[in-house]
Amino acid sequence: MFNQLHAWLDRRHPLPARFEASPPADTLGQNWLTFLSIEEEIPFHKIAVAGWKSISETADATKRYLAGVRHTLGGTLEIEDKDDKAAVLLHNGPPPLNALPIYLVSLRLAGHHERVVYVGKTKAASRFGGGHAVAIKLLDPKYRDYEKIVYRCSVTISTNEWILLEWINPASTGEKMLDDVESQLIYNSSPSLIRRRKKEVALKSQLSFTSRMR
Numbered sequence: 278m279f280n281q282l283h284a285w286l287d288r289r290h291p292l293p294a295r296f297e298a299s300p301p302a303d304t305l306g307q308n309w310l311t312f313l314s315i316e317e318e319i320p321f322h323k324i325a326v327a328g329w330k331s332i333s334e335t336a337d338a339t340k341r342y343l344a345g346v347r348h349t350l351g352g353t354l355e356i357e358d359k360d361d362k363a364a365v366l367l368h369n370g371p372p373p374l375n376a377l378p379i380y381l382v383s384l385r386l387a388g389h390h391e392r393v394v395y396v397g398k399t400k401a402a403s404r405f406g407g408g409h410a411v412a413i414k415l416l417d418p419k420y421r422d423y424e425k426i427v428y429r430c431s432v433t434i435s436t437n438e439w440i441l442l443e444w445i446n447p448a449s450t451g452e453k454m455l456d457d458v459e460s461q462l463i464y465n466s467s468p469s470l471i472r473r474r475k476k477e478v479a480l481k482s483q484l485s486f487t488s489r490m491r
Contacts, residue, residue: 282372310435321425332443335376345369376443377429384423395470398459
């Protein structure tokens with residue numbers, strides 16, 4: 278998993294400029310280039326214990342972490358050498374990982390093409406506490422021989438720089454953008470276990486996205 282904060286701490290990638298100052302609010306109604314990155318593959322039966330975090334939880338964790346780094350480094354976020362990195366890790370631990378707010382449920386059968394049957398989003402860590410409705414559908418005998426997989430995905434947005442979706446400001450705009458990412462994926466992939474019509478999904482869209490999977 279590529280993480281900009283880890284790369285910054287290793288001095289391999291600059292910290293996004295929005296963390297160095299008070300950036301203006303991000304607004305809807307723009308054309309956003311959006312990348313969906315598959316970060317983790319887990320079996321479907323482990324979906325409830327996979328350690329999900331909402332984008333707001335991850336954003337708050339990032340703010341707390343960077344505040345701690347400023348305190349450690351005397352008010353700056355500049356990692357100048359290995360000693361700075363060592364001090365940050367000693368006093369603050371490793372940076373927060375990416376939020377994984379989009380998930381894809383896929384069916385895999387030996388000798389056949391794998392297919393995505395469900396696209397979903399999670400806005401809260403408790404999203405799967407009561408199970409998942411798709412689990413009931415996957416009990417259908419016709420899916421007996423299929424391996425059932427969940428791909429957990431991060432979302433990266435191009436504004437004037439590349440940032441994770443959870444760093445969009447304010448958080449309410451990020452939540453709306455997450456809704457739209459999900460809608461675009463459903464519209465384009467037509468997963469078989471989602472019964473919403475394409476017209477309904479398209480009308481929900483508030484932004485114009487170019488989505489690519491990597």
